[in-house]
Amino acid sequence: MDDLNNAIEMQKNWTSGPIKFSAATSMSNDAPMIVDLTETLDKRKNNPKAGKRNDTNCYWLPSTLNKNDEETVAEVKSIFVNACKSAGCKVGGQYEKKLNSIVFECNRSKFINRENNLKQSRDAYEKRLKKLGVSEEEKPFVQREKRTSKPIKGRAGFDTQCKFRFSAFWDEQSGRWYIPKEQKGCRDHAGHMREVPSNIRVSSKFLGTREQRQNIVDAVDSEVRPTSAGRIFETQSGEHLDWHQVNYIKNTKSKNASSPNETAADRLIRASRPSEIRQWTGSVPVRASSQQCLSPWDSL
Numbered sequence: 048m049d050d051l052n053n054a055i056e057m058q059k060n061w062t063s064g065p066i067k068f069s070a071a072t073s074m075s076n077d078a079p080m081i082v083d084l085t086e087t088l089d090k091r092k093n094n095p096k097a098g099k100r101n102d103t104n105c106y107w108l109p110s111t112l113n114k115n116d117e118e119t120v121a122e123v124k125s126i127f128v129n130a131c132k133s134a135g136c137k138v139g140g141q142y143e144k145k146l147n148s149i150v151f152e153c154n155r156s157k158f159i160n161r162e163n164n165l166k167q168s169r170d171a172y173e174k175r176l177k178k179l180g181v182s183e184e185e186k187p188f189v190q191r192e193k194r195t196s197k198p199i200k201g202r203a204g205f206d207t208q209c210k211f212r213f214s215a216f217w218d219e220q221s222g223r224w225y226i227p228k229e230q231k232g233c234r235d236h237a238g239h240m241r242e243v244p245s246n247i248r249v250s251s252k253f254l255g256t257r258e259q260r261q262n263i264v265d266a267v268d269s270e271v272r273p274t275s276a277g278r279i280f281e282t283q284s285g286e287h288l289d290w291h292q293v294n295y296i297k298n299t300k301s302k303n304a305s306s307p308n309e310t311a312a313d314r315l316i317r318a319s320r321p322s323e324i325r326q327w328t329g330s331v332p333v334r335a336s337s338q339q340c341l342s343p344w345d346s347l
């Protein structure tokens with residue numbers, strides 16, 4: 048039995064790799080090049096200084112990601128969340144404005160805040176009962192806590208904080224995201240085993256590629272049933288989506304939809320009806336999905 052326990056404990060400390068992502072071949076050549084992220088970690092080197100970043104010390108992300116806005120940050124997160132999932136670990140990315148970077152850490156890097164966790168679960172439970180129309184009298188009392196895989200402070204065997212981390216950076220000068228060829232970070236995991244990628248659940252906003260997620264929105268907009276849209280997504284990306292995830296993608300995409308030539312007036316109209324995607328054709332705005340004509344003042 049001790050041998051078995053020891054074998055399990057040994058598997059809880061492991062070095063990740065390879066974690067593959069697609070970078071541009073060089074700053075001026077967007078042809079994709081597969082890079083192993085783990086080869087860049089544990090180098091104890093500072094991030095190259097502004098003005099000194101080049102093809103020798105940086106892997107550039109594709110030039111299509113040449114913005115530092117909310118949507119692009121989410122795309123950059125998506126690249127690495129998926130790359131790490133394929134390599135058997137779940138990471139979260141935090142945008143650090145001051146550092147012009149996104150810091151990615153293993154999901155097991157921080158202790159669970161149990162009080163917060165319990166409150167979140169209770170709130171979600173209450174919300175669900177309300178949606179189902181369950182009255183106060185009918186409501187069963189359930190003391191529930193969200194299941195967690197995060198380390199718990201003070202609980203023997205479950206209190207190891209994993210140190211796996213790395214960063215993606217934004218270069219203001221070139222307007223590009225990059226991974227330094229040598230950075231600090233940590234490629235080792237501790238306190239948990241490598242997981243089977245298909246068992247790792249990541250937020251639906253990070254699943255698949257931007258195009259695959261847009262296909263969901265297009266499919267649902269053209270009145271394909273959410274379950275069918277989910278199946279199309281699964282065929283394309285290999286990721287399973289529940290119906291509520293399909294709805295989530297559709298709703299958030301619609302809210303954030305914008306066209307490249309959007310004017311301030313377009314944005315105002317779109318913001319006033321977030322559930323619809325609209326675009327201007329000449330001076331008469333039309334609904335993207337139904338082509339129904341509207342007065343320009345319809346929603347102002």
Ligand SMILES: [Zn+2]
Pocket residue numbers: 136153154155209210211235236237239
């Ligand atoms: Zn870890």
